Amino acid sequence: MVAALRPEQPVYCVRPHVLRETARHFVETFPGHVLYAVKCNAEPAFLDALHDGGIRHFDTASLPEISVVGELFADTQSYFMHPVKQRGAIRAAYGEHGVRHFVVDHPDELAKVLAETGAAPDVVIIVRLATARGAAVYDLGGKFGVSPIQAADLLRQAFAAGHRVGLSFHVGSQCLTPGSYTAALRLAAHTLDLARIPLSVIDVGGGFPVAYVGLYPPPLEDYVDAIHAGLARLDLPEDCELWCEPGRALVAAGASLVVRVELRRDNFLYINDGIYGSLSDLKHAGLRFPMRVLRPVGDRVEVITENLAEFSLFGPTCDAVDMMEGPYRLAADAREGDYIEIGQAGAYTLELRTDFNGFCPDNFVEVGDDAFLPTADMEPCPFLSAAAE
Ligand SMILES: Cc1ncc(COP(=O)(O)O)c(C=O)c1O
Structure with a gap:
């Protein structure tokens, strides 16, 4: 060049073959849905290569991100994973783009999502749990997420309104310790003990790291083992879906x-x-x-x-x-x-x-x-x- x-x-020298192979490895290794976090890189050349590698689910945080994915692919699903959304974006996401999953971390946001979707029974509410700061380079816990008690309240409220519910968290970006996922799942178990309702989705978020100079993280397989260890403590229904939302690990x-x-x-x-x-x-x-x-x-x-x-x-x-x-x-x-x-x-x-x-x-x-x-x-x-x- x-x-x-x-x-x-x-x-930017783009390597579609690397993107395809990385996506394929992630999809084959993670035992659930892999939602690519579009915010990390929304260029069509990257999205296309990830799609070729088997990515069919997209963590989207805004209407423009949902539109980009919808314009490129006919066989994918977008999820609205930003805990604070504009009312018009919720309406358009549900009504025009087929989005059914919405993250919330506040009772007012739950009310907003239900109002703007007409509380349609196919709306799934995912409650974002705050996690302790672990060995991640970027901490995201200070801005979003709630305590297990508040999360349990939100889960119960959404479930009582007739919706399927899920729990999500984000351990922080470039997380170097697989044990952070086990610890976060311990908080999720505590939340479920309090809520006492069946969970349809458990979403372990993003944060899967890549190598930089002087930083050589463990392989993805170690993170999957740590997630399995955390899931073993949770009493989940058989049909509960496991999700993750990697960004950096798929495209860096x-x-x-x-x-x-x-x-x-x-x-x-x-x-x-x-x-x-x-x-x-x-x-x-x-x-x-x-x-x-x-x-x-x-x-x-x-x-x-x-x-x-x-x-x-x-x-x-x-x-x-x-x-x-x-x-x-x-x-x-x-x-x-x-x-x-x-x-x-x-x-x-x-x-x-x-x-x-x-x-x-x-x-x-x-x-x-x-x-x-x-x-x-x-x-x-x-x-x-x-x-x-
Ligand atoms: C809600 C959410 N999911 C996923 C990601 C992707 O994180 P990462 O690139 O660390 O995998 C982010 C990043 O900020 C995020 O905020």
Whole structure:
């Protein structure tokens, strides 16, 4: 791609075969419905590849997300998993898009959903439970979810109104400990003890992690074992459905981002994408994405993985906050005109873009090579980092 295009702007290199294979593995390994969390990456090329890999259920949080899925596929189901919804969106989701499952975590939201759907008997109410902060990079518990006592009240209220009900939670994104799911299911068991009604759905949410530099999570199979261990404590009806809502785990490896170095100042590289573009996770979550320098030489491109030094990166905007400290191990002689391939760039990158200062990456090409994943030699050297402080 770099040899052929020498792009001036950042380019997302999409790997549909990786997306298909990742989806297939997840669907085969998880013993229930896999709802892809559309918020993570809603580009049609990604959705198409996931669909090819067997994804038929979509966790959607807004009417535009529901519409994107509905326009692409005729054999899928969307679920309205945002606990706070606009009334018009509820009406359209139910009436025009065939959505039947709605998440709530407040009595007023339950009343809203029932009012806007005419309390139709086929509406299924999923109550979101708050979970303790575990070893997740992003905690989502502070904003959404209720205690077991409040969840039990909501479940009973919806059930008494004639609806099938479910429980959901989210242990936090990039959750590194499978035991967090077991612990959350313990809370679900406590909630059911209080509610004493049959559950139609238990949804263990998203949070399944991927590898970044220095972060190598256990395999998906360990998470499934932990979920089985948690489910064993729950007294569930035979026909209760098990769901999960992965985002990051399905799409991260499905794209690299190729950026260009515009200037080197000491060990700072000024590149053409940053935290207001695709790379906010590098700043806000401190995640170290795998990176390597691609250097055009004549009509070839050298991939430089030796003689590395530690760099920080500046994004293209005028804001001094637009900086990614790293450190990132890149070619010691990195310079203007070099490209940097950033791997694991399919999740929470292009969805979070802004066009602040006129910079908005929007170029896509399809590539057929292997996913670019982190390796141990990308980890910063502790001696060098300490010396720099
Ligand atoms: C309700 C819900 N489900 C699923 C996800 C996807 O999470 P992840 O990408 O960590 O799997 C999110 C992410 O914010 C979420 O809020």
